[in-house]
Structure formats: C-alpha cells, structure tokens
Amino acid sequence: MLKVPEHxxxxxxxxxxxxxxxxxxxxxxxxxxxxxxxxxKELAFYESFSSDTRVPxxxxxxxxxxxGSQLLEASNGSGLLHHLVLQDIVSSHRNPSIMDVxxxxxxxxxxxxxxxxxxxxxxxxxxxxxxxxxxxxxxxLYEGKxxxxxxxxxxxxxxxxxxxxxxxxxxxVSSNSSIGNENSDCSFxxxxxxxxxxxxxxxxxxxxxxxxxxxxxxxxxSLLILFDKESVSKGSASxxxxxxxxxxxxxxxxxxxxxxxxxxxxxxxxxxxxxxxxSKESSIKDCVESEKPGICTDNGNCQ
Amino acid sequence: MLKVPEHxxxxxxxxxxxxxxxxxxxxxxxxxxxxxxxxxKELAFYESFSSDTRVPxxxxxxxxxxxGSQLLEASNGSGLLHHLVLQDIVSSHRNPSIMDVxxxxxxxxxxxxxxxxxxxxxxxxxxxxxxxxxxxxxxxLYEGKxxxxxxxxxxxxxxxxxxxxxxxxxxxVSSNSSIGNENSDCSFxxxxxxxxxxxxxxxxxxxxxxxxxxxxxxxxxSLLILFDKESVSKGSASxxxxxxxxxxxxxxxxxxxxxxxxxxxxxxxxxxxxxxxxSKESSIKDCVESEKPGICTDNGNCQ
Numbered sequence: 001m002l003k004v005p006e007h008x009x010x011x012x013x014x015x016x017x018x019x020x021x022x023x024x025x026x027x028x029x030x031x032x033x034x035x036x037x038x039x040x041k042e043l044a045f046y047e048s049f050s051s052d053t054r055v056p057x058x059x060x061x062x063x064x065x066x067x068g069s070q071l072l073e074a075s076n077g078s079g080l081l082h083h084l085v086l087q088d089i090v091s092s093h094r095n096p097s098i099m100d101v102x103x104x105x106x107x108x109x110x111x112x113x114x115x116x117x118x119x120x121x122x123x124x125x126x127x128x129x130x131x132x133x134x135x136x137x138x139x140x141l142y143e144g145k146x147x148x149x150x151x152x153x154x155x156x157x158x159x160x161x162x163x164x165x166x167x168x169x170x171x172x173v174s175s176n177s178s179i180g181n182e183n184s185d186c187s188f189x190x191x192x193x194x195x196x197x198x199x200x201x202x203x204x205x206x207x208x209x210x211x212x213x214x215x216x217x218x219x220x221x222s223l224l225i226l227f228d229k230e231s232v233s234k235g236s237a238s239x240x241x242x243x244x245x246x247x248x249x250x251x252x253x254x255x256x257x258x259x260x261x262x263x264x265x266x267x268x269x270x271x272x273x274x275x276x277x278x279s280k281e282s283s284i285k286d287c288v289e290s291e292k293p294g295i296c297t298d299n300g301n302c303q
Numbered sequence: 304m305l306k307v308p309e310h311x312x313x314x315x316x317x318x319x320x321x322x323x324x325x326x327x328x329x330x331x332x333x334x335x336x337x338x339x340x341x342x343x344k345e346l347a348f349y350e351s352f353s354s355d356t357r358v359p360x361x362x363x364x365x366x367x368x369x370x371g372s373q374l375l376e377a378s379n380g381s382g383l384l385h386h387l388v389l390q391d392i393v394s395s396h397r398n399p400s401i402m403d404v405x406x407x408x409x410x411x412x413x414x415x416x417x418x419x420x421x422x423x424x425x426x427x428x429x430x431x432x433x434x435x436x437x438x439x440x441x442x443x444l445y446e447g448k449x450x451x452x453x454x455x456x457x458x459x460x461x462x463x464x465x466x467x468x469x470x471x472x473x474x475x476v477s478s479n480s481s482i483g484n485e486n487s488d489c490s491f492x493x494x495x496x497x498x499x500x501x502x503x504x505x506x507x508x509x510x511x512x513x514x515x516x517x518x519x520x521x522x523x524x525s526l527l528i529l530f531d532k533e534s535v536s537k538g539s540a541s542x543x544x545x546x547x548x549x550x551x552x553x554x555x556x557x558x559x560x561x562x563x564x565x566x567x568x569x570x571x572x573x574x575x576x577x578x579x580x581x582s583k584e585s586s587i588k589d590c591v592e593s594e595k596p597g598i599c600t601d602n603g604n605c606q
Contacts, residue, residue: 105408105409105562105563105566106408106409110428110433110434121424125413130413131413131559132559132562133559133562133563133566162557162558162559166558211569211572211573212573214573254465255465255469256434256435256436256465256570256573257569257570257573259408259435259436259566259567259569259570260408260436260566262565262566262569263408263436263562263563263565263566263567263569264562264566266514266560266562266565266566267559267560267562269514270514270515270517270559270560
C-alpha cells in the first residue's frame with residue numbers, strides 16, 4: 001500500500017491530485033521521475049554513485065540507498081510513471097524533527113541555460129542562499145504530544161532571513177521550542193548537535209570529504225538533519241542523522257572540488273557550532289548560578 | 304622619487320598618461336584612491352582592519368601594512384590626488400615570480416546594484432571564477448637572466464581555462480618553465496609550495512581563519528603568491544609569501560563566515576596540493592629509475 005509521506009517538509013506533495021513522492025510500509029520512498037530530464041539525471045547519479053569505488057564507505061552512509069526505478073501509478077492519476085525507489089530515511093524515526101537545508105551559495109551551474117541561471121539567481125538572492133551559502137527549504141519540529149509538529153508554510157520558509165535561520169537552528173534543539181524564538185533554551189544542543197555521533201561531527205566528516213573529492217558537484221542538493229526529540233529527552237540512544245538528497249542537478253566535478261557546496265557547508269557548520277558553544281556557556285552559567293558544587297559535563301549538564 | 308612599479312601584474316598601470324599606483328625607494332606603494340567611492344572604501348577597510356583587535360597577529364602578516372593616505376601628483380597628470388600609502392610587498396624580492404589570484408566564485412555582493420552584479424557575473428562566468436572559485440588575474444614568472452620574465456598579456460590571462468590554470472600552477476614552480484607547459488618538472492614545488500613555511504601551509508593557516516572569522520567578507524580581493532626563484536635554486540632561505548590585496552569591495556561579515564572566499568581558497572589549496580603531491584611522486588619515480596640506492600627526501604631530492 002503506497003501512501004503520501006507523513007513527514008515530507010519540502011518539494012512537491014502528492015496531495016490534491018498533484019504529482020509527488022509516495023512511501024510504503026517497508027521503508028521505501030518512491031520519487032516520480034520528473035519529465036524534463038531531471039528525473040533521469042537523478043537516476044543516473046544514483047547509478048553512478050552506487051558503483052563508484054572512489055566514494056568511501058563512511059561517506060556513503062550520508063546518502064539514501066537506491067533500489068533502482070519502478071513503474072507505478074502516479075499520485076496525480078496520470079497513470080503509470082517511472083519512480084526512483086529509495087530508502088525512506090524518515091521511516092526509522094518515530095516523531096522526527098527534520099530540517100531540509102539546501103546547500104551552496106548558488107543553486108545554478110555554469111552549463112545551465114541563461115534563463116535557468118537567471119531564475120535560480122533571483123531566488124538565491126531573495127533567500128539566504130547568497131548571503132549564508134545555504135537556505136532552509138523546509139522543516140518540521142516536533143513539539144510534544146499535545147502541540148504536535150510546527151511546520152511553517154512554504155511562503156514563510158522562503159522568507160526566512162539570516163536572523164530567522166539562526167533562531168530556528170536554536171529552536172530546533174530546544175525543549176521549550178513552542179514558547180517562541182527568543183527564549184529557546186537549546187537544552188538538546190549538546191546531545192543533538194554535539195557529541196562524537198552528533199550533527200556537528202557528521203558535518204565535519206562530510207566537510208573533510210568535500211575538501212578532497214573532485215568527482216561530483218552537488219547543485220541545488222539538500223542536506224536533511226533529522227532526529228527524535230522524544231527519544232533524546234528520554235535519554236535513549238537515538239542518533240541524530242544527516243542525509244544528502246535531491247541529485248537532479250549533480251554534474252561531474254572534472255578534477256575540481258565542489259567549492260560552492262563546501263563553502264555553504266562550512267557556513268552551516270559555523271552556525272551549528274555557535275549554537276552548541278552558546279548552549280555550553282549558558283549551562284555553565286546555570287551551574288554557577290544554581291550554586292551547585294558540581295561541574296558542568298561535556299553534554300551541558302551539571303554534575 | 305616616485306616611479307611606476309616594475310612588478311605590477313594586474314590592475315591599472317601608471318603608463319601612457321593613465322592613472323595607476325607608484326612606488327618609492329623606501330618600500331612604499333602609493334595607490335590612487337579611485338574616485339567612485341572605491342578608494343575611500345579601501346582606505347576605510349585598512350583603518351578598520353588595522354585597529355581591529357579581533358584579527359590575530361598570525362593573520363595580520365598576510366595583509367600589507369597601511370601607512371594612511373597622502374596627497375600626491377597623480378600619474379596621469381591630473382594634479383594632486385589622495386593616494387593610499389601601503390607597504391610595497393614586492394620590494395623585498397629581487398626577481399620575484401608573482402601570481403595574482405582573485406579568490407571567490409563570485410566577485411559581486413548582495414548589496415551591490417543590479418547592473419554591477421550582472422557585469423561581474425558575466426565576467427565570473429567567462430573566466431574560471433565560477434568553475435574554480437578563483438581566477439588568475441595576472442602573473443609574472445622569472446625564467447632566468449637571459450629570458451627574463453614571462454608575463455602574459457591581459458587578454459591571454461582573461462582567457463585562461465581550468466586546464467591553463469593547472470598548467471600555470473605547475474609551470475610557476477618549475478626549473479624548465481620556459482620550455483613549455485607540457486614538460487614542467489615542478490622541481491621547486493617541494494620548496495615553494497611545500498615545507499612548513501611554504502605556500503600550502505600559509506594557505507591552510509589562512510583557511511583556518513576563514514572557517515571562523517565573521518568580521519569581513521572579501522569580495523573581488525586578490526591573493527598574491529610571490530617568491531624568488533633564483534634564491535630558491537641557490538638554496539638560500541628566501542621564504543615564499545602570500546599577501547591579500549585589493550579591499551575596495553570588502554563588506555561587513557555580520558556574524559556569517561565568508562563562505563565565498565573560503566570555498567575558492569579551498570579550491571586553490573586542492574590545486575596547489577596536487578602539484579605538490581605529483582612532484583613528490585615523480586621524484587620518487589626518478590630515484591627509482593636512476594637506480595640510486597638512496598631514498599627520496601621530503602623536498603623531493605634523492606639522497
């Protein structure tokens with residue numbers, strides 16, 4: 001039984017008779033191949049990538065597994081359509097908080113048409129793409145059983161400023177996220193962004209690869225950050241994840257590093273590490289203010 | 304006595320009645336303040352930078368010293384004009400090989416006018432700026448007493464392809480540079496690009512700062528690489544240098560890293576380190592082929 005993904009935060013949704021991706025119960029994600037060649041390009045990327053022995057194993061885990069393509073009834077009722085069959089990376093999370101971050105200070109590439117470049121450039125300048133080297137393309141934030149998810153609409157997301165992005169990266173790892181941006185406590189920052197298996201370490205691992213790899217240039221590609229806030233607050237060992245998705249505009253690197261992706265990734269890393277160091281500082285302050293005789297641990301708790 | 308700089312490889316030259324920079328014999332470089340506000344912007348940058356305590360000392364050495372401004376007779380005969388008084392970074396070198404590399408995959412900035420952005424974008428796409436994240440804006444290569452300098456003309460420089468850039472970065476550190484691009488031996492790579500005081504280490508030091516600093520965004524700024532080939536071939540202790548120049552388009556970082564500069568810098572680093580590792584490999588091969596019983600030293604020589 002195919003259904004509309006419950007946790008899709010960006011891109012076209014398979015609702016109201018529109019074409020969009022579907023998921024099944026076995027953890028697979030079916031993405032319709034876009035007709036203008038983009039779908040075939042993405043399929044070609046996955047085929048090339050999965051057999052490319054130059055890609056190290058510790059990097060491969062940041063990409064969804066691809067199971068080829070399959071003819072399926074399209075969600076818009078237009079009949080049979082080729083779909084890319086991918087790992088449904090959200091299915092292993094119960095109440096996932098997800099952020100879709102489109103990386104790079106430009107989403108266009110030199111080989112594209114002038115029209116396409118102008119269209120992208122216009123959007124890149126309107127959003128934080130040019131200024132930050134990345135933009136948030138969508139997100140959902142699990143706020144608890146009562147409140148459910150905070151999922152800002154497309155228009156709101158597209159109007160995010162640098163200030164908003166900074167707030168959201170804090171709010172994303174706060175226990176009091178529903179209260180509002182100003183008072184975010186960032187109490188989950190040490191366990192989500194920090195730690196040896198945290199988001200920051202994963203971003204740094206990816207960065208090291210991008211400083212070296214000259215195989216692919218990832219234009220208009222997104223980095224998903226996802227985690228279960230509930231399992232974190234219960235102290236369970238759920239590991240926050242990052243995954244790269246959307247490869248319709250990947251081109252050959254031809255011996256040059258993907259400096260556009262790398263620059264944006266470094267900018268995101270700086271933002272994430274600032275939230276993390278702020279949260280550590282404030283927890284040290286809390287310890288001091290509470291006059292506890294203990295010390296602050298690495299994960300920001302008082303001992 | 305002011306005179307036209309002998310080793311200027313890019314920008315407007317003070318010849319044929321044109322406005323350009325001048326130098327004196329005491330190691331100072333006089334750059335006319337451009338009338339459209341750019342000159343004052345550059346002066347303002349130097350004033351802000353020189354008093355900014357957030358800039359660490361080990362980074363300050365990558366910038367020319369600024370001695371303020373001074374009214375001088377302009378080189379185009381138009382009368383008295385304010386000039387920026389800077390350290391003449393070339394004066395300490397005897398027969399300098401110099402490369403002027405404009406860093407960044409865009410030379411424009413969001414605050415600029417649409418016209419300016421379109422003009423820059425067009426040039427960025429035409430050169431290697433977009434594809435490589437940097438472009439060579441000028442160079443001179445000392446080839447020896449007889450041949451003197453190889454200094455390609457402005458049009459040739461502007462038409463450099465990715466292939467040309469790779470060749471030039473090899474030729475720049477070759478003892479047989481006058482023979483042609485294909486046979487560059489890269490014999491100076493270990494002593495110019497490599498080593499603890501070499502170009503690569505300096506670029507990496509600069510990179511570490513750019514991963515963190517959110518004070519300035521350096522648009523359309525150049526990185527000069529300069530060294531004396533003669534003193535290197537004689538084994539003297541002349542240290543290759545890098546310096547950042549041209550700050551008419553620096554804007555405030557406002558808490559965001561300069562991902563545009565950083566990405567381009569990482570791309571240049573990758574190119575330089577490839578020349579270096581190629582040169583080490585080929586010298587190992589030479590040692591093996593010559594059947595010398597020795598080993599290859601770090602600077603690529605057989606022992």
